[in-house]
Amino acid sequence: xxxxxxxxxxxxxxxxxxxxxxxxxxxxxxxxxxxxxxxxxxxxxxxxxxxxxxxxxxxxxxxxxxxxxxxxxxxxxxxxxxxxxxxxxxxxxxxxxxxxxxxxxxxxxxxxxxxxxxxxxxxxxxxxxxxxxxxxxxxxxxxxxxxxxxxxxxxxxxxxxxxxxxxxxxxxxxxxxxxxxxxxxxxxxxxxxxxxxxxxxxxxxxxxxxxxxxxxxxxxxxxxxxxxxxxxxxxxxxxxxxxxxxxxxxxxxxxxxxxxxxxxx
Amino acid sequence: xxxxxxxxxxxxxxxxxxxxxxxxxxxxxxxxxxxxxxxxxxxxxxxxxxxxxxxxxxxxxxxxxxxxxxxxxxxxxxxxxxxxxxxxxxxxxxxxxxxxxxxxxxxxxxxxxxxxxxxxxxxxxxxxxxxxxxxxxxxxxxxxxxxxxxxxxxxxxxxxxxxxxxxxxxxxxxxxxxxxxxxxxxxxxxxxxxxxxxxxxxxxxxxxxxxxxxxxxxxxxxxxxxxxxxxxxxxxxxxxxxxxxxxxxxxxxxxxxxxxxxxxxxxxxxxxxxxxxxxxxxxxxxxxxxxxxxxxxxxxxxxxxxxxxxxxxxxxxxxxxxxxxxxxxxxxxxxxxxxxxxxxxxxxxxxxxxxxxxx
Ligand code: FES
Numbered sequence: 208x209x210x211x212x213x214x215x216x217x218x219x220x221x222x223x224x225x226x227x228x229x230x231x232x233x234x235x236x237x238x239x240x241x242x243x244x245x246x247x248x249x250x251x252x253x254x255x256x257x258x259x260x261x262x263x264x265x266x267x268x269x270x271x272x273x274x275x276x277x278x279x280x281x282x283x284x285x286x287x288x289x290x291x292x293x294x295x296x297x298x299x300x301x302x303x304x305x306x307x308x309x310x311x312x313x314x315x316x317x318x319x320x321x322x323x324x325x326x327x328x329x330x331x332x333x334x335x336x337x338x339x340x341x342x343x344x345x346x347x348x349x350x351x352x353x354x355x356x357x358x359x360x361x362x363x364x365x366x367x368x369x370x371x372x373x374x375x376x377x378x379x380x381x382x383x384x385x386x387x388x389x390x391x392x393x394x395x396x397x398x399x400x401x402x403x404x405x406x407x408x409x410x411x412x413x414x415x416x417x418x419x420x421x422x423x424x425x426x427x428x429x430x431x432x433x434x435x436x437x438x439x440x441x442x443x444x445x446x447x448x449x450x451x452x453x454x455x456x457x458x459x460x461x462x463x464x465x466x467x468x469x470x471x472x
Numbered sequence: 473x474x475x476x477x478x479x480x481x482x483x484x485x486x487x488x489x490x491x492x493x494x495x496x497x498x499x500x501x502x503x504x505x506x507x508x509x510x511x512x513x514x515x516x517x518x519x520x521x522x523x524x525x526x527x528x529x530x531x532x533x534x535x536x537x538x539x540x541x542x543x544x545x546x547x548x549x550x551x552x553x554x555x556x557x558x559x560x561x562x563x564x565x566x567x568x569x570x571x572x573x574x575x576x577x578x579x580x581x582x583x584x585x586x587x588x589x590x591x592x593x594x595x596x597x598x599x600x601x602x603x604x605x606x607x608x609x610x611x612x613x614x615x616x617x618x619x620x621x622x623x624x625x626x627x628x629x630x631x632x633x634x635x636x637x638x639x640x641x642x643x644x645x646x647x648x649x650x651x652x653x654x655x656x657x658x659x660x661x662x663x664x665x666x667x668x669x670x671x672x673x674x675x676x677x678x679x680x681x682x683x684x685x686x687x688x689x690x691x692x693x694x695x696x697x698x699x700x701x702x703x704x705x706x707x708x709x710x711x712x713x714x715x716x717x718x719x720x721x722x723x724x725x726x727x728x729x730x731x732x733x734x735x736x737x738x739x740x741x742x743x744x745x746x747x748x749x750x751x752x753x754x755x756x757x758x759x760x761x762x763x764x765x766x767x768x769x770x771x772x773x774x775x776x777x778x779x780x781x782x783x784x785x786x787x788x789x790x791x792x793x794x795x796x797x798x799x800x801x802x803x804x805x806x807x808x809x810x811x812x813x814x815x816x817x818x819x820x821x822x823x824x825x826x827x828x829x830x831x
Contacts, residue, residue, distance in 0.1 A: 218546075218762075218763040218765075218770075218772070219546065219549040219550045219553070219772065220765065220770055220772075220775040221483060221485040221486065221550075221553040221554070221774060221775050222483045222485060222775055223765075223775075225485065225550055228547070229546075229547055229549070229550050232547040233547075233550060233551075236547075237492065237496075240496075240534060241496045241499065241500075243530075244496065244500050244527070244530050245499065245500060245503045247526060247530055247673075248500050248501075248503040248504035248507055248523070248526065248527075249503060249507040250669070250670075250673075251504065251507075251522060251526050251670075252504065252507040252508045252510075252511040252512075252514075253507060253511050254665075254666075254667035254669060254670065255511060255512050255514065255667075256512070256664060256665060256666045256667075257512050258512050258513055258514055300580075301580035301581065302580050302581035302582065303581075303582065378515075379515050379518065379576075380512075380513055380514050380515045380518065381514070381518070381664070384663070384664035385604060385608070385659075385660065385663040385664050386577075386660055386661060386663075386664050387577065388592075389577045389578060389588065389589075389592045389609070390576070390577040390578070392592065393577075393578065393581035393582070393583060393588050394581070396581070396582055396583070397581050397582040398582075431595065436604050436605065437604055460601070460602075462602070
């Protein structure tokens with residue numbers, strides 16, 4: 208079109224100079240919009256849900272020694288300096304469990320196996336997991352910690368959320384909630400041990416490994432509908448060297464079970 | 473304009489517009505990450521995902537606001553001018569959000585990411601099991617598909633080839649996308665939020681968009697409802713000549729509605745009036761709110777130009793709009809209700825005693 212010699216008055220045309228009234232107006236309006244947007248950016252973070260103190264020490268390879276356990280999930284029983292024993296869950300990189308690697312190394316007749324495992328620590332609230340390194344992360348041999356029987360706690364009803372232990376312990380922040388559901392589902396499908404998390408009456412977060420009534424892993428199909436949804440799990444609980452585990456006899460939607468039972472504990 | 477299609481037709485205003493847009497988005501992302509560093513620890517990819525997602529929805533609210541705001545004040549026209557660059561940018565932010573979610577939540581597993589997404593959609597719980605079960609990813613995905621269709625056809629090439637009607641219809645999809653995105657946030661991020669303020673913010677933004685469109689709609693509807701007297705031969709009375717001359721500055725138009733729906737712009741030029749369609753051939757911009765610049769009616773939206781007495785763009789352009797015949801009887805101005813085919817020249821209707829003034 209022709210270039211214009213007209214006076215720019217209060218009529219805006221993109222290819223002509225912006226009228227001064229428009230310019231003045233936009234100098235107020237646009238910064239205001241930008242300010243509102245920046246406020247949104249700040250608030251999204253300032254009021255975000257806390258994500259816990261989990262850490263994922265990628266890059267800092269460590270080696271732990273102890274008793275290799277294959278069931279219900281791969282773990283290493285590691286002796287602490289004070290004589291107690293800690294259970295460290297073992298997982299592979301990505302969203303993969305370590306069953307295929309660990310199961311062949313542990314005889315099913317109850318013979319105990321000493322081993323050391325190399326990898327990267329994932330830890331939250333004093334609970335640790337080891338993400339196994341790429342090549343030959345497990346070496347057999349070493350000293351075994353003292354044997355200990357599981358300590359039975361009895362019947363429990365836990366209202367909480369089913370998560371995959373790896374993300375929740377520190378790989379993803381947050382590693383729980385609805386937005387994370389598909390990821391948790393993919394992790395559990397891949398063999399990452401599922402856990403039930405809940406709030407203790409004192410407000411602290413608790414996590415227990417979640418298995419079937421017979422102590423074996425729950426089937427993925429049985430678990431899938433309940434992952435990252437508000438659920439109530441009924442069953443029996445036990446402590447394995449300080450790690451809580453719930454054998455689920457029933458999993459249901461939180462509101463349904465609550466209605467049937469009165470308030471769960 | 474439309475002589476040839478270039479990838480994007482740049483001019484200083486568009487460049488300045490895009491510079492500001494880039495500046496605000498870069499600023500947004502920077503503020504987001506700085507705020508995150510001082511708040512709760514979040515995985516970097518999840519932060520990036522949230523930053524892109526919130527930026528996209530904020531930009532969409534801005535985009536949807538400026539249209540109706542411009543109905544209330546011409547001061548917003550400058551924002552309208554380059555609105556599609558906003559739209560394309562908004563799509564890119566939404567796409568980045570979706571790509572990050574796909575990589576992070578659906579990657580590194582025993583299923584391929586796309587299989588994982590599909591499995592998630594096919595096995596998701598029923599909506600009747602409560603808000604926590606309503607799958608929110610498909611809502612976001614559907615919105616993204618609509619936004620993609622719009623971004624991909626945003627160029628004038630498509631406007632012409634799809635015909636303005638189809639194009640406009642396709643681009644009304646933005647309201648469907650907006651509704652889907654509100655649901656996506658409500659059944660997604662808000663389900664995990666502990667601070668109730670986020671829900672209120674979403675509700676307020678949605679209410680703002682709805683209210684603004686209703687208000688703009690009511691304003692249009694009021695203007696459309698003026699009853700017009702008809703002459704015996706069917707010509708439509710548009711008012712007293714004197715009043716119209718008084719109300720209309722040289723080079724400007726009086727916008728009238730005839731037959732309850734047809735917009736006509738009566739342009740005053742050199743002591744005469746010409747009547748053309750009030751709807752721009754480009755994207756339906758309000759020609760009644762335009763202005764004559766260098767002898768051409770100039771659309772307030774993107775500056776397309778027409779010669780009022782010919783209903784055509786000046787050469788070498790070839791846009792055409794319908795024209796109308798005018799006549800004066802006694803002290804009243806009448807317009808013929810039948811539009812002339814686009815581009816039909818109609819001699820301007822001289823107003824006795826009105827001197828031709830130069831614009
Ligand atoms: S609508 Fe684009 S120039 Fe008129």
